[in-house]
Amino acid sequence: MASIDENEEVLIHIGLDNYDSFNGGCTTHLATYILFLLFKELYKDVELIECPNLVRLNPAIPWKTRGNGAVAIRIRSRIKVLNKILRIVEESTQRYEETFSSDNGGLIIVLGDLPKELSLFYQKAVSDVVTIDFLEKILSRFLRNRVIYVNSYRRRGIIGALAAISWSTTRRSISYELIVYRSRKRYGYKNRLVDRESVVQFDKSYSNETFLNIDEEGKILITPHGPDPVLYGIRGLNPDVLLNALKEIRVLEGITGWCLFLSNQGTNDHVNYGYQFIKDAKPYRCVRIQGVLVEEPKIVRGGTIIVKICDSTSCIDAVVHKKSGLTSKIQMFTRGDYIELWGVVKYWGSINKPVVNVEGLIPIFITTKIDSRFVCPRCGNRLIKIGRGKGFRCVGCGYRTSIITYERISGNIRIVSKSLILPSKSAFKPLMKPLTMYLRPCKDIKKIRRCFEVIEPLEFL
Numbered sequence: 001m002a003s004i005d006e007n008e009e010v011l012i013h014i015g016l017d018n019y020d021s022f023n024g025g026c027t028t029h030l031a032t033y034i035l036f037l038l039f040k041e042l043y044k045d046v047e048l049i050e051c052p053n054l055v056r057l058n059p060a061i062p063w064k065t066r067g068n069g070a071v072a073i074r075i076r077s078r079i080k081v082l083n084k085i086l087r088i089v090e091e092s093t094q095r096y097e098e099t100f101s102s103d104n105g106g107l108i109i110v111l112g113d114l115p116k117e118l119s120l121f122y123q124k125a126v127s128d129v130v131t132i133d134f135l136e137k138i139l140s141r142f143l144r145n146r147v148i149y150v151n152s153y154r155r156r157g158i159i160g161a162l163a164a165i166s167w168s169t170t171r172r173s174i175s176y177e178l179i180v181y182r183s184r185k186r187y188g189y190k191n192r193l194v195d196r197e198s199v200v201q202f203d204k205s206y207s208n209e210t211f212l213n214i215d216e217e218g219k220i221l222i223t224p225h226g227p228d229p230v231l232y233g234i235r236g237l238n239p240d241v242l243l244n245a246l247k248e249i250r251v252l253e254g255i256t257g258w259c260l261f262l263s264n265q266g267t268n269d270h271v272n273y274g275y276q277f278i279k280d281a282k283p284y285r286c287v288r289i290q291g292v293l294v295e296e297p298k299i300v301r302g303g304t305i306i307v308k309i310c311d312s313t314s315c316i317d318a319v320v321h322k323k324s325g326l327t328s329k330i331q332m333f334t335r336g337d338y339i340e341l342w343g344v345v346k347y348w349g350s351i352n353k354p355v356v357n358v359e360g361l362i363p364i365f366i367t368t369k370i371d372s373r374f375v376c377p378r379c380g381n382r383l384i385k386i387g388r389g390k391g392f393r394c395v396g397c398g399y400r401t402s403i404i405t406y407e408r409i410s411g412n413i414r415i416v417s418k419s420l421i422l423p424s425k426s427a428f429k430p431l432m433k434p435l436t437m438y439l440r441p442c443k444d445i446k447k448i449r450r451c452f453e454v455i456e457p458l459e460f461l
Contacts, residue, residue: 377401
């Protein structure tokens with residue numbers, strides 16, 4: 001039997017998910033402290049391959065955490081310290097669950113290079129429903145003997161944890177997010193003491209390299225509103241610019257740490273990997289469909305607009321909510337227009353059938369709207385109906401007739417821009433692609449930078 005070389009280097013993937021808690025927990029927060037402890041105790045034996053990954057998953061899943069985000073940490077180390085790494089990670093997650101009364105977190109650790117087949121797992125996790133059976137099939141078929149730790153196969157958090165690990169096998173585009181953490185003394189306060197003017201100035205200075213800092217009305221978007229430990233988060237394309245926020249954004253409460261994450265936020269991965277045909281638009285799936293509007297847009301209670309769209313496979317109602325900022329845009333379209341729209345499929349209101357919640361759209365072909373009316377054969381003015389069986393009368397010269405002999409048909413060309421139509425900034429979800437990402441895609445920066453700092457160690461909890 002061949003002996004094991006304890007000095008042999010090995011690639012280690014640590015996946016975490018579902019450590020969010022109403023008592024203040026956050027998966028990114030836990031990941032930051034795991035990194036802190038790994039480098040504190042094993043700094044000579046641990047190499048960080050890249051910034052930790054913050055991977056957002058299917059936003060349509062009803063049993064998701066708040067942002068449905070999982071984290072993957074990728075390090076390189078030697079076999080002889082593997083048990084120490086496992087101890088640090090396991091003890092950290094157990095203590096975190098005890099501290100924040102969270103008992104549904106998922107932890108999985110995988111060794112070595114990842115098989116390319118894991119890309120299918122990520123694609124399904126970001127755009128569809130993943131069952132426990134499918135998870136176990138992936139683990140047994142492609143990760144046999146590579147998983148060295150998993151806290152429970154039956155926890156749904158394992159699905160997100162493995163999806164975060166799998167993201168690296170299928171990256172189309174990336175972004176970054178700097179997350180800054182607050183003191184636990186402030187967890188009970190939902191408001192964040194962040195100076196608004198400094199955020200506005202930061203947005204003006206770096207609007208081409210960051211996104212979703214403030215909305216169209218000047219409201220700050222970088223601060224969450226729950227009891228979690230996040231003080232603020234800045235998303236963008238350039239890590240150096242994001243780190244400038246630590247100096248330029250003024251806060252009036254204590255900062256306990258920060259971490260820079262590599263992420264799939266702002267990439268539209270959920271719809272890019274989603275379903276392309278209406279027949280496949282099942283509940284809790286993400287879709288990117290092209291079809292023809294077969295009815296005029298209808299306004300229902302609350303200002304929501306419903307349009308019916310069909311392709312060669314089926315038809316479905318698409319819903320545009322007032323808060324999305326898209327209602328005035330969708331009303332520009334009419335029956336016969338051919339458009340592309342994307343979003344998530346959910347049950348809506350009292351309608352006992354799935355609908356597409358629209359997140360964005362692109363006009364592809366705009367029809368010419370035809371106006372038809374009956375006109376007077378004498379003066380050309382409009383004929384109106386007098387009454388049942390009484391015929392028609394001209395509004396101009398008063399001519400009466402019971403026989404229509406002349407009809408005027410005119411084409412009304414609507415001015416509709418054939419460009420991308422996006423929702424208001426306040427309606428954006430983490431995976432949705434903002435205009436900045438279209439204009440200036442983020443490049444994968446290989447050089448490892450300073451990715452985290454912990455000012456107050458985990459013991460302060």
